[in-house]
Amino acid sequence: xxxxxxxxxxxxxxxxxxxxxxxxxxxxxxxxxxxxxxxxxxxxxxxxxxxxxxxxxxxxxxxxxxxxxxxxxxxxxxxxxxxxxxxxxxxxxxxxxxxxxxxxxxxxxxxxxxxxxxxxxxxxxxxxxxxxxxxxxxxxxxxxxxxxxxxxxxxxxxxxxxxxxxxxxxxxxxxxxxxxxxxxxxxxxxxxxxxxxxxxxxxxxxxxxxxxxxxxxxxxxxxxxxxxxxxxxxxxxxxxxxxxxxxxxxxxxxxxxxxxxxxxxxxxxxxxxxxxxxxxxxxxxxxxxxxxxxxx
Ligand SMILES: [Ca+2]
Ligand SMILES: [Ca+2]
Ligand SMILES: [Ca+2]
Ligand SMILES: [Ca+2]
Numbered sequence: 001x002x003x004x005x006x007x008x009x010x011x012x013x014x015x016x017x018x019x020x021x022x023x024x025x026x027x028x029x030x031x032x033x034x035x036x037x038x039x040x041x042x043x044x045x046x047x048x049x050x051x052x053x054x055x056x057x058x059x060x061x062x063x064x065x066x067x068x069x070x071x072x073x074x075x076x077x078x079x080x081x082x083x084x085x086x087x088x089x090x091x092x093x094x095x096x097x098x099x100x101x102x103x104x105x106x107x108x109x110x111x112x113x114x115x116x117x118x119x120x121x122x123x124x125x126x127x128x129x130x131x132x133x134x135x136x137x138x139x140x141x142x143x144x145x146x147x148x149x150x151x152x153x154x155x156x157x158x159x160x161x162x163x164x165x166x167x168x169x170x171x172x173x174x175x176x177x178x179x180x181x182x183x184x185x186x187x188x189x190x191x192x193x194x195x196x197x198x199x200x201x202x203x204x205x206x207x208x209x210x211x212x213x214x215x216x217x218x219x220x221x222x223x224x225x226x227x228x229x230x231x232x233x234x235x236x237x238x239x240x241x242x243x244x245x246x247x248x249x250x251x252x253x254x255x256x257x258x259x260x261x262x263x264x265x266x267x268x269x270x271x272x273x274x275x276x277x278x279x280x281x282x283x284x285x286x287x288x289x290x291x292x293x294x295x296x
Contacts, residue, residue, distance in 0.1 A: 024047065024121055024122075024123045024124070025124045025125075025126065026041075026123060026125050027125075027127075027128060028040050028041050028084070028126070028127050028128070029128045029130055030075075030086070030091065030127050030128070030129060030130065031129075031130045031132055032090075032092060032093035032096075032129050032130065032134070033090060033091065033092065033093075033132050034086045034090075034091065035086070036085075036086055036087060037085050038086045039083060039084070039085055040075060040085065040086065040127070041084050042081065043063055043077065043082030043083075043084060043112060043114075043125075044061070044063070045082070047082075047114070047123060049061075049114070049119070051119060055119065056118070057116050057118050057119065058116045058117065058118060059115070059116045060080065060116075061114070061116075061119070062079050062080065062114075062115040062116065063077050063078070063079055063080075063082045063112050063113075063114060063115075064077075064079065064112065064113040064114075064115060065077045065112050065113075066110065066111040066112065066113060066122075067110055068109075068110075071110075072089045073087055073089065073110075074086070074087060074089050074096075074108055074127075075087060075108070075110065075127065077110075077112055084125075091108065091129060093106050093129045093130075093131050093132075094135065094166040096108060096129060097129070105128055106128070106129040107126050107127060107128055108126075108127040108129055109124065109125065109127070110125050110127075111125065112125055131167055131168050131169065131171050132167075132171070133167055133171040133223060133225025133226070133228075133229060135165055135166050135167050135229070136165070136231050137163040137164065137165035137172070137173045137221045137222070137223050137229065137231060138163055138164060138165070138221075138231050139161065139163045139219075139231065139233040140161055140163075140164070141161075142233050142234065143233065143234045143236060144160060144161060144219065144233050144234065144235050144236065145236050145238065146158055146160065146201060146235070146236070146237050146238070147237075147239075148203065148237055148238070148239055149239070149240045149241075149242055150208055150209040150210075150239045150240065150241060150242055150244065151207075151242045151244060153203070154203055154204065154206065155204075156202070156203045157188070157200040157201065157202050157203075158200065158201045158202075158203075159198060159199075159201075160176075160187075160198075160199040160200060160219065162196070162197070162198055162199065163221040163231070163233075165223050167223065167225070170223075170224040170225065171223055171224065171225045172223055172224070173197050173222075173223055174222060174223055174224035174228075175189075175221070175222045175224075176189055176197065176199040176219060176220065176222075177219070177220050178217050178219055178220075178235070179218045179219070179220045179232065180216075180217050180218035181217055182217060183205060184203070184205045184207065184215060185201050185202065185203065185204060185215065185217065185237065186201075186202040187199055187200070187201060187202070187219070188202055199219065201237070208239075209240065209241050210245070212239065213239045214236065214237070214238055214239070215236070215237040216235070216236050216237075217234075217235040217236075218232050218233070218234060218235065219233055219235045220232045247273050248273065249271065249272065249273045250272035250273065254271070256268045256269045
């Protein structure tokens with residue numbers, strides 16, 4: 001290596017040392033929702049400062065946190081010891097990282113200046129906020145209404161509006177079930193590649209609005225926390241009508257007697273027809289117009 005190359009290597013080495021001095025980083029992991037004064041770590045120990053005993057310090061070693069403007073301090077650093085603690089401001093992962101995609105990790109960051117000037121460095125501290133299961137999954141509404149036509153084929157699926165759980169991973173939604181079910185309907189869960197779970201109602205039997213026009217069930221959603229949290233909603237299925245029955249007369253035959261001298265226009269009988277559409281039974285017949293049969 002010639003002299004110029006050696007000089008260049010030395011410059012690169014010195015630059016790296018200076019940058020290392022300034023760009024020190026340290027990561028910690030802390031659970032959300034901890035009470036005040038829970039110890040997270042000790043900077044003096046964890047930064048491995050390796051203070052040169054030959055350097056005379058103008059004042060004792062000190063740690064001075066620098067918070068981002070407007071940030072509520074979620075941790076405090078003891079100036080003399082470098083001990084890091086939680087504060088009386090609760091760390092709420094769901095609030096801190098509300099705009100962050102669920103699959104991304106949630107960090108809280110501060111910088112800490114290490115003083116005095118002789119050993120000055122600015123250390124970037126990142127706190128990885130671990131999720132705890134502090135939210136139950138909830139449906140958007142306590143009553144979910146679904147309308148299904150009565151001629152729906154068996155195995156047809158209807159999406160049920162999903163619940164929402166702001167926690168992530170196993171603490172998010174894991175399971176749906178019908179806790180008060182009927183034989184006409186079943187529930188299946190579709191899982192997307194992103195891991196989202198979508199409940200779907202499956203028609204398991206032929207429906208007949210004229211027999212039964214409303215089914216009331218209860219749907220339960222549960223997360224995978226330990227212990228799990230859950231909630232329920234009423235699932236009300238309304239069977240909508242289709243025109244699947246022709247109207248029928250009350251009597252298939254009608255016998256009337258008419259005097260031979262009856263004038264024209266004389267009413268001789270009244271016809272009864274029903275909009276009875278079940279085909280087999282007519283539990284709640286709809287009475288149609290009842291025309292008179294008249295002489296003409
Ligand atoms: Ca929380
Ligand atoms: Ca949860
Ligand atoms: Ca949480
Ligand atoms: Ca019908």
